Structures are given as C-alpha cells and as structure tokens.
C-alpha cells in the first residue's frame with residue numbers, strides 16, 4: 236500500500252556487461268572522468284545499441300535503443316529482457332553459487348544461516364523426492380478442507396492461511412499505521428481472486444478468463460476433487476461476483492480512501508463474517524482494532540461469502556491450495572502452473588530450470604541470509620559513499636526546485652522542504668541483518684520448508700504488533716535486489732546493492748550518463764514522496780492534510796494533464812494505458828528525470844559540460860536515461876502490465892517523460908511536426 240516495489244527496467248543486453256564488476260574509480264561527480272573503461276563501452280552509453288538514423292523527436296526510446304531492440308532476444312524462460320534482466324541473470328548465478336557453497340568461505344557469524352539456505356536449496360533441488368511424493372504433501376491440508384462443514388470452519392482456515400497454504404477472501408497484513416507510523420497496525424484487504432479483478436470483468440480479457448477456468452478444472456482434477464468442471468465453474472462465478480465489487484488498482488492508490496480504522500466489533504457489524512475465528516487462527520485473536528482498506532468492498536465480499544454454498548467454498552479452498560503449492564509438488568503440478576501463469580498469462584516459451592526456480596524461491600524466503608554473503612563477495616563498499624554523495628546532490632536539486640516553484644504557496648513549500656530534509660536513505664545493505672534463527676529448515680522436505688518460511692514470516696509480523704516500528708529494517712528488499720523503493724510511512728528510500736551497478740551506476744562512466752541512469756532512479760524514488768499518493772504523507776510519515784487547499788488543487792490539475800497524456804498512449808489497437816493507475820510512477824519518472832538533470836548541472840560547478848564523442852552533456856544525460864530503460868517484453872507481458880501494473884511499459888517511461896522536458900527539445904532540436912512534440916504550454920511541470 237504505502238510501499239512501492241519498483242520495477243526498474245532495462246539496458247545493455249550484452250554478456251560483456253554482465254561480467255563487468257564495479258570499477259571503483261573516482262566520484263561520479265568528477266565531470267572529467269569519462270575514460271573508455273565504462274562497462275557499456277565508450278563514455279558509459281552503448282553506442283552500437285542506438286538508432287541514430289532515426290529521429291529523436293519521433294521516438295526517443297528508439298533513438299537511444301533501436302539497434303539493441305531489433306536484435307535483442309527474450310530468453311525463452313523469461314517474458315522480457317533488458318538492463319535489469321541482465322543484472323538479475325548475473326545475480327541468479329551468484330546466488331546459486333552461494334547456495335551451493337554453503338558455509339565455505341563464510342564469516343563465522345553468518346555460517347549457521349549460510350548452512351540453512353543451503354539446506355533449503357538441497358530440499359528444493361531434490362526433484363526425485365518431489366516426484367515420488369506427487370500430491371502427498373498437500374493431502375493433510377486437503378483433508379482439513381474436506382472435513383470442514385460450515386462457513387465458519389472455512390473462515391478459520393483462511394485465518395491460518397498466512398502460516399500455511401490456505402487462501403482467504405480477505406487479505407491480512409501488518410505494517411506501520413499510516414496515521415501513527417511509529418507503531419504497527421493490522422490491515423484488512425479485499426482478496427479471494429486468482430487473477431486481478433480486471434480479468435473477470437473486462438470483455439477484451441475473456442480469453443484469459445476462459446484459460447483460468449480450464450486451469451482450475453485441470454488442477455481440481457489433478458487433486459481428485461469431485462466434479463472438477465462444475466466446481467471450477469462455481470468458483471469462477473464466486474470470484475467474478477467478488478471481482479465486480481472489488482476496487483480497481485487505481486482506486487486502491489488513494490491513501491485517504493484506504494485508511495479506515497475500526498474496531499473488530501464494528502467491522503463484524505458492517506461486514507458479518509467469522510472474523511474472530513479467522514483472526515484467532517492468524518494468532519491475532521485478541522486484536523481490537525484493524526485498518527480496513529477497501530471499505531466499501533469488504534461488506535459486499537462478506538455478503539457474497541455468506542450466500543455462497545459451502546461446497547463451492549470448499550472447492551475454492553482446494554483449488555487455491557493446489558495452485559499455491561503447485562511449484563513445490565511433482566512435475567505435473569509444476570508444469571500445469573507454469574503453462575497457465577507463465578505461458579498463457581505472460582508469454583513465456585519455456586519453463587525455467589529447477590535451479591532458477593529454487594534460487595527465486597529461497598531468495599524470496601531468506602533474502603537477507605543470502606544478501607549477507609552476497610555483499611561481502613560482490614559489493615565494493617566504496618560505492619556506498621559515492622551513492623551517498625549522489626543522493627545529496629539530487630536532494631539539493633529538488634530543494635532548489637521546490638524553493639522556486641511558481642505554483643506553490645510559501646506555507647506548503649516550507650512543509651515540503653521539511654519533508655525532504657527528513658527523507659531517510661538506505662543504501663546497499665541493512666545495518667542490522669534479519670535473524671532467521673526461528674526458521675526451521677530441513678534438507679529433505681521442501682513442502683515443510685515452505686510452510687516453515689511462511690510461518691516464520693507471519694510470526695515476525697505478529698510479534699511486532701506491540702513494539703515500536705523498526706526503522707532499521709529492510710522490509711521487502713534484499714541487498715541483491717535489482718530495484719529501488721520509497722516508503723511513505725517511513726519517509727525513506729532504499730537502493731540495494733543490486734541496482735548500484737552498471738549501467739545504472741558505473742563509476743567509470745561519464746557522469747552525465749550516470750545522472751541519466753542511477754541519478755534518475757534516485758530522483759524517481761525521491762519524487763515518490765511527492766507524487767499524488769506520497770504527497771499526502773508528511774515528513775514524519777503521517778498521512779495528514781499538510782497542503783493548502785489551493786496548492787492541492789493546483790497539484791491535482793497539473794497531474795491530470797499528465798494523466799491525460801498517458802491515457803492517450805495506445806500500445807495495441809484499442810488498448811490504452813491507464814493514466815490514473817500509472818499516475819504516481821509517471822509523476823516520479825518525470826520529476827526524477829528533471830531533478831537528476833538539475834543535479835548533473837549543479838555537479839559541473841559552474842563550468843560547462845565537456846563534449847564527448849561529439850555529444851553535449853545534456854545529450855549524454857538523455858541517452859543515459861533512455862539506455863536505463865532498455866527493455867523488450869512479450870506482447871502478453873505488456874498486456875498483463877497494462878491491466879493492473881502501476882508502471883507504464885518502458886518506451887512510454889522514456890518518451891512520455893522527455894517530451895515534457897524543455898531541455899530535451901533544446902538538446903536534440905525537436906520541432907513542431909515531430910511526433911513527440913508538445914507545445915510549451917502543453918508540457919507538464921509539477922516538480
């Protein structure tokens with residue numbers, strides 16, 4: 236909700252850069268440092284991947300990336316390929332090595348956990364054992380579902396789902412309270428769906444919905460559930476009814492609407508459901524206050540639940556159990572799950588090898604235990620100070636921009652500047668590592684390990700309910716994650732070691748390219764604190780109305796223009812991007828690029844930028860920006876992204892941004908008549 240996991244796509248898809256380790260030279264701000272040792276070659280931009288014969292003003296994504304795009308091949312076991320993918324592939328190999336080497340060459344303090352992740356890996360890799368067991372690991376859970384006779388019994392299973400493989404029509408999560416972010420709250424959310432709600436209610440997506448029905452029938456048949464076809468049809472009807480009353484992802488972005496604290500008694504009155512029974516099984520039975528997220532949907536979902544036959548609810552439970560556990564069962568389950576979720580929904584051609592799936596799963600379950608070893612082997616600590624420096628410059632640039640904004644009142648500016656000053660930054664890896672001592676792992680029982688991991692994760696969440704919010708914690712990211720995030724309730728940004736690598740950040744590259752790469756990423760996260768969602772939280776991370784009405788109105792009007800631009804983009808005939816759903820990301824992209832460019836200019840210290848390879852500093856900045864979004868996806872993956880993802884496809888994250896920046900027009904001589912041209916008065920400027 237207030238956390239935004241980012242997807243920072245793309246760049247040089249050449250194996251050469253994969254091998255390139257960080258060459259720690261001098262500060263990124265040394266404008267003269269642009270020797271030919273950069274990972275992408277030349278000044279840090281992959282010239283051979285550009286299409287300089289095309290017109291920058293018609294399609295800047297193509298201008299910067301066209302030759303790369305034309306020859307890039309999406310690996311068959313992925314749905315896309317790009318800069319971030321290349322780094323992820325490298326990380327995957329490194330993690331495999333960590334998992335295979337166990338405690339070898341690991342510092343004494345980290346040895347026990349290194350052995351634990353190794354045992355987890357061994358359990359996952361024992362395919363013969365998984366094959367022999369087939370569906371047996373889920374048999375006891377399936378037996379529990381079969382034994383249930385009432386809706387209350389089934390609601391009890393839902394509560395226990397966080398610690399096992401049961402699903403729920405109501406999601407439960409624990410995180411900082413939006414209005415008192417120094418303590419944790421329990422959030423109750425809409426749930427119950429196997430797909431995003433849009434798939435159930437959008438005629439254009441009927442084909443995927445039909446594939447989902449077939450998949451449910453198949454899974455139910457595989458676990459020996461009675462009348463799989465009729466059961467699957469009943470589940471689809473049940474989920475479609477829930478989808479119809481559920482909020483869209485765009486609606487769920489408004490923190491004012493999603494913060495609805497209430498007593499459990501009042502919740503039970505508004506939305507009759509066996510809450511107490513369910514909560515007791517989630518180990519939060521004594522709870523008296525929750526925050527309801529989609530407050531108009533929850534009572535309707537409770538009503539649908541109350542009127543649905545117990546037999547349908549049992550089939551629903553059984554299907555979701557099998558679906559959720561499929562990846563840890565025998566080959567036929569793994570294959571069925573892959574065919575639907577990856578091939579049909581995202582356009583994968585081939586199933587990833589088992590070791591890759593093992594790496595992905597264990598990296599998710601015990602990311603910090605792996606990260607602790609990862610950073611000692613692969614992260615040069617000097618880079619941390621360089622990023623600190625870069626963050627400071629970009630913060631200076633945003634401070635200056637806020638100070639000179641012509642549309643904001645002095646009183647709102649004062650509070651915005653206070654928020655910026657209090658913004659915390661976490662770089663590379665946590666100061667304090669997560670303790671996995673309570674997680675029991677066996678080398679010979681994958682399913683038990685998966686259950687233990689879920690129990691461990693939820694147990695940590697529950698334990699902290701009466702404790703102050705842990706501000707040192709890295710919640711969702713690991714050091715090896717190739718991504719970045721902003722958290723509004725903590726007012727902090729996180730840049731894991733995984734993204735502090737070429738081509739995002741290359742100490743050997745021209746600073747202009749680095750500012751267009753990691754600089755724009757840092758700017759992006761910083762602006763999330765001031766996008767249409769983040770701006771509603773103050774410097775202490777409290778959801779509060781700190782803007783004057785007039786300033787809030789002006790912000791919204793400016794954002795609406797950007798929203799209309801994105802509504803207008805049409806990746807496939809008749810399929811438009813959603814300006815409201817992608818609003819926060821688009822504001823962050825645009826503002827982030829603007830402050831990164833300002834920061835680059837400030838870093839020159841009053842001197843002009845050098846010309847390199849016949850290109851000006853601003854030209855190299857924009858090329859670096861385009862390069863950092865180098866990415867190619869299957870059509871299915873793009874279509875899936877458009878349905879419910881808050882990020883626009885990469886080409887729009889380039890073209891939709893630069894066309895609003897005056898400096899881009901000047902740098903490339905973009906004129907009326909060029910396809911991306913916007914008249915000055917139509918260019919959006921928020922920050």
Ligand SMILES: [Zn+2]
Pocket residue numbers: 239241759763819820823
């Ligand atoms: Zn973002």
